[in-house]
Amino acid sequence: MMLNAVYIIWLRELKKFVRDRSRLVSSIAQPLIWLLLIGTGFGATFGKVGDLQYIQFMFPGILVMTLLFSSMFSAISIIWDREFGFLKEMLVAPISRTSIAIGKAVGGASRSTIQGLIILVFSPLIGINITLGKFLMVVPLMFFISFTISGIGIIIAARMESFEGFNLIINFIIMPMFLLSGAIFPISNLPSWLSVVVNINPLSYGVDIMRWVMTGVTERGPAFDLMVLSLVCIFTTTISVYLFSKGK
Amino acid sequence: MNIIEIKNLTKKYGEKFAVDDISFEVIEGEIFGFLGPNGAGKTTTINILCTLLQPTSGIASISGYDVTNDRDNVRNSIGIVFQDPSLDGDLTGEENLRFHGMAYNIPKQIREERITYLLEMVDLYDKKDELTKNYSGGMKRRLEIARGLLHHPKVLFLDEPTIGLDPQTRNRIWEHIRELQEKKGITIFLTTHYMEEAENCNRIAIIDHGKIIALDTPENLKKDLKGDLITLKTSDNEKANEVLKTCFSLNPYIKDDSIYVYADNGENFVPKLFRALRNYEITSVSVRKPTLNDVFIKLTGREIREETMGGVGRMREMTRGR
Numbered sequence: 162m163m164l165n166a167v168y169i170i171w172l173r174e175l176k177k178f179v180r181d182r183s184r185l186v187s188s189i190a191q192p193l194i195w196l197l198l199i200g201t202g203f204g205a206t207f208g209k210v211g212d213l214q215y216i217q218f219m220f221p222g223i224l225v226m227t228l229l230f231s232s233m234f235s236a237i238s239i240i241w242d243r244e245f246g247f248l249k250e251m252l253v254a255p256i257s258r259t260s261i262a263i264g265k266a267v268g269g270a271s272r273s274t275i276q277g278l279i280i281l282v283f284s285p286l287i288g289i290n291i292t293l294g295k296f297l298m299v300v301p302l303m304f305f306i307s308f309t310i311s312g313i314g315i316i317i318a319a320r321m322e323s324f325e326g327f328n329l330i331i332n333f334i335i336m337p338m339f340l341l342s343g344a345i346f347p348i349s350n351l352p353s354w355l356s357v358v359v360n361i362n363p364l365s366y367g368v369d370i371m372r373w374v375m376t377g378v379t380e381r382g383p384a385f386d387l388m389v390l391s392l393v394c395i396f397t398t399t400i401s402v403y404l405f406s407k408g409k
Numbered sequence: 410m411n412i413i414e415i416k417n418l419t420k421k422y423g424e425k426f427a428v429d430d431i432s433f434e435v436i437e438g439e440i441f442g443f444l445g446p447n448g449a450g451k452t453t454t455i456n457i458l459c460t461l462l463q464p465t466s467g468i469a470s471i472s473g474y475d476v477t478n479d480r481d482n483v484r485n486s487i488g489i490v491f492q493d494p495s496l497d498g499d500l501t502g503e504e505n506l507r508f509h510g511m512a513y514n515i516p517k518q519i520r521e522e523r524i525t526y527l528l529e530m531v532d533l534y535d536k537k538d539e540l541t542k543n544y545s546g547g548m549k550r551r552l553e554i555a556r557g558l559l560h561h562p563k564v565l566f567l568d569e570p571t572i573g574l575d576p577q578t579r580n581r582i583w584e585h586i587r588e589l590q591e592k593k594g595i596t597i598f599l600t601t602h603y604m605e606e607a608e609n610c611n612r613i614a615i616i617d618h619g620k621i622i623a624l625d626t627p628e629n630l631k632k633d634l635k636g637d638l639i640t641l642k643t644s645d646n647e648k649a650n651e652v653l654k655t656c657f658s659l660n661p662y663i664k665d666d667s668i669y670v671y672a673d674n675g676e677n678f679v680p681k682l683f684r685a686l687r688n689y690e691i692t693s694v695s696v697r698k699p700t701l702n703d704v705f706i707k708l709t710g711r712e713i714r715e716e717t718m719g720g721v722g723r724m725r726e727m728t729r730g731r
Contacts, residue, residue, distance in 0.1 A: 169511045177499045246495030250556075253459050254512035255484040 166256035170264025171271065174235060178272045188234075189279050192227045196220065196283070199345065210347055213376055220287050221372040222344025225306060227280050228273045229364060232307040233335055235269035236314025240321050262405040266311035266398065273307035274300065289375055298374045306367040309390060312397030313363075319404035342368045349380050363393040412437040412564055412596045413458065418467035420453050420619075427453040429619035430467070435564075435598060440590050442610030443600040444701070450619040451600040452492060455568050458598075459489050472563050485513065488557030492568040494549050498542030502533055502552050505541055506559055513560035520559075527555035531585065547578035554585060558595075565589065567599040571606065583609060604702040613701070617709050627701055634699040634707060637675030639682070640667050644690040656685045664706075671699070 178185070196216065200223075204215035211218070242248040251261055281299065284291050291299065317330060341355070342364040351359060359365050370386035373379035379386070413435035420428040428450045435441045443451050456462040458469055460480045468475065474482040496505050503524060510520035528534040531551040541549060550570060557565055567586070571579040583606070589595050599610070607613050607627065614624040623630060643649040646663050653661045653670055661670035672678040675696035683691065706712060 165514065166512065169508060172511075173497070173500070173508060176504070177497075180499060242497075245498060246491060246493050247497045249461070249491055250495045250497075250509070251512070252461060253484055253487075253489055254509070255481040255514070256512055 163257065163260050166260035167264040167267060169256075170251070170261055171268040174265070174268025175271060178235075178275070185276070188227070188231055188276055191230070192223045192280050193283070195223050195226070196287070203345070211378060213378060214288065216287055217289055217376060218347075218372070218378070219345055220284065220289055221375045222342065222368050224277055224280050224303070224375075225342065225364065225368045225371050226339050226344055227276050228303055228307045228367075229310055229335065229339055231273035231276050232269045232310035233314045233330075235272050236265060236311045237318045237321075237327070237330065239265060239315065239318040240324060240327075244323065258406040259402050262315055262402045263398075265315060266308055266401070269311035269314065270304050270307035273310075274303045277303040277307075284375070291375070295374060299371070302371060302374060305390065305394065306364075306371070309363065309367075309394040309397055312394065312401045315401035316397060316404055319401065338362055338364045341365070343380065344368050347380065363390065366390050366393075410437045411435065413441075413469070413471050413598065415454075415458075415469045416467055418454070418457065418469055419465045420450075420457060420462065421465045426619045428457070428464075431616070431619070431621045432467075433614055433621060433624055435596060436612075437563075437596055438590065438594050439611040440586065440597045440599070440609065442607045442613035443598065443616060444602065444604075444607045444613050444705070445600075445616035446602060449616045451616060452568055453619075454616070455489075455566055455598075455600060459487060459566060460484055485560065486563045487566060488560065488562035488564070489566045490550065490553045490557050490568065490570055492572065494546075494553070496541040496544075496549055496552065496556075499540060501538050502541055502544070503528065503537040505552065506556055509556050509559050515560060523559055527558060531555045547574050547581070550574065550578075550582060551585070554582070558589070562595070564596045564598055567597065569600055569602070571601070571603065579606075604700060604705065607701050615705060615708060622708050623704070630701065630704045631699050634671050634703060636671050636673040637678075637696050638699045638703055639670050639672055639675050639679065639694065639696050641670075641682075641694040642667050642692045643686065644692070649686055649689050652685055652689075653682070657681075 196219065200216040200219050203219070207215045209215065239248065242251070252258070278300070281291065281296075317334070341359050341362050343359060344364075348356070348359045348365060348369075366381070366386040366389045369379055369381050370383050370390070373383045373386070411434040415434070416432050418428055418431050419426065431450075431454070443454065445451050453462065457464050458471060458476055460476055460483050463477060468477075470476065471483050472486045474486060476483050497508070500508065506524045506527065507520070510524065515523070525534070528537050531554060533548060533552055533555070536544070536548065541552065544552065554565075554567075554570070557567075570586070571582050574582065586597055586599070587609070590597055601607055610627065612624065612626050613630070614621050615630075616622070625633075641649075646666070646668055650661050650663055650668055653659050653668070657672070659670050659672060661668050663669075672682075679694060679696060682694075702712070
């Protein structure tokens with residue numbers, strides 16, 4: 162019963178995702194523009210980061226950025242559902258609020274993973290070779306990172322009544338999370354105050370482990386990354402489900 | 410048999426009572442109207458009955474299931490059409506119904522049969538593959554009614570089902586509502602602030618400031634007003650009012666620039682009234698059967714739509730236009 166409810170919420174997310182072509186195009190164009198402009202531009206100055214070409218260093222970061230934006234937006238679409246009344250339809254149905262929150266997160270993670278896969282297609286052009294073994298690690302990792310971020314998005318959306326705070330979220334949560342995740346610069350030699358901020362940013366662990374899977378380069382070690390991410394995932398899922406069940 | 414039972418139901422927001430100790434029952438199979446001005450507590454009551462809100466105190470049950478402790482059974486027993494649209498505009502009409510059917514765990518084959526049947530019933534079968542954001546207001550409302558019926562609820566809640574719709578669409582929605590009651594025996598609980606629509610109900614409860622101030626059939630409520638409503642304008646309303654009180658021992662009252670008085674056999678009373686008021690110039694007089702609107706004015710001392718219409722000027726305009 163619970164699984165059935167999660168399934169239908171997920172199905173709706175996917176249906177809307179497939180239908181919304183313009184958003185799909187823009188959400189794929191954005192990381193490609195970053196890769197092309199910032200990757201080439203910074204690459205010309207930095208040259209190499211360790212053994213990697215700058216653009217190769219950046220690529221896993223941009224992949225995670227795609228997941229970040231996509232997961233956040235789909236979680237925050239709860240505000241749209243509230244505004245357009247559809248949330249009420251879900252709330253009066255004989256399905257638990259827990260399954261609505263989980264269904265939203267699974268739906269968001271699926272959308273993000275599909276978008277990530279599209280970006281992944283460009284990896285050979287960057288000179289990153291994705292073997293079958295890597296691929297089988299990258300896909301579940303993309304899903305896991307997206308699911309965790311969706312939890313954060315639902316926590317934010319659970320208490321928001323209107324779109325008004327939306328720009329605030331982009332400017333003060335999503336952008337800093339991306340910029341301070343080690344996606345576009347290494348985090349090893351940062352001044353200590355910045356280092357603190359990076360360390361409390363859960364996304365930085367996602368970027369590090371993704372980079373390790375794809376290129377073998379890591380600054381913290383994959384085991385540590387995975388442990389932190391798992392803790393964050395349990396935490397955000399629990400809180401998001403709690404807030405969502407308590408909300409009106 | 411009572412399908413809805415409400416006892417001492419109260420909902421407080423801070424110090425304000427949105428619903429103040431109300432008790433009543435709804436009988437299975439009836440069209441029950443919940444009537445009151447905006448902000449009277451109608452939607453709050455519906456939200457409690459639909460398990461969306463927790464009451465501060467008191468109990469309510471639907472079909473024997475308690476609305477706070479037995480939510481899933483309540484949710485399976487009711488269908489709801491909210492005041493504001495609650496469709497997913499990015500899904501087609503058919504998909505909106507399908508989502509609903511899946512959420513209520515209706516077996517696939519039965520679900521698809523019912524979807525077709527209901528889409529035909531509300532004349533939307535031709536539009537089933539269109540995104541609902543492209544539907545008109547009336548089409549959306551009709552689809553929502555179909556959706557509310559998909560899981561065969563015992564009670565259908567309609568919160569202001571015809572608000573914002575043109576008269577033609579309103580009539581059509583009402584045809585559907587009556588058909589449902591007659592053919593399917595569904596209990597219908599609706600809120601409205603349209604008095605004319607309340608006349609279609611088997612029984613109505615009038616709610617004001619969170620309290621039920623009257624509950625009966627529309628006929629009985631109007632009977633309480635005793636007789637016909639006579640409206641007249643004279644050269645001196647104050648004095649004419651006094652004359653009516655003393656000569657006929659009636660209870661006339663002045664509102665705006667007219668005198669209102671209820672009297673038995675209005676047609677026969679008017680000549681007597683003219684004789685009694687021969688010293689004053691009578692500029693207009695009308696006799697009519699009282700409406701529910703008059704019941705509301707009598708009970709609360711004001712027009713039901715004051716709050717919705719805004720300024721007193723607009724209200725006057727309406728009264729005059731009648």
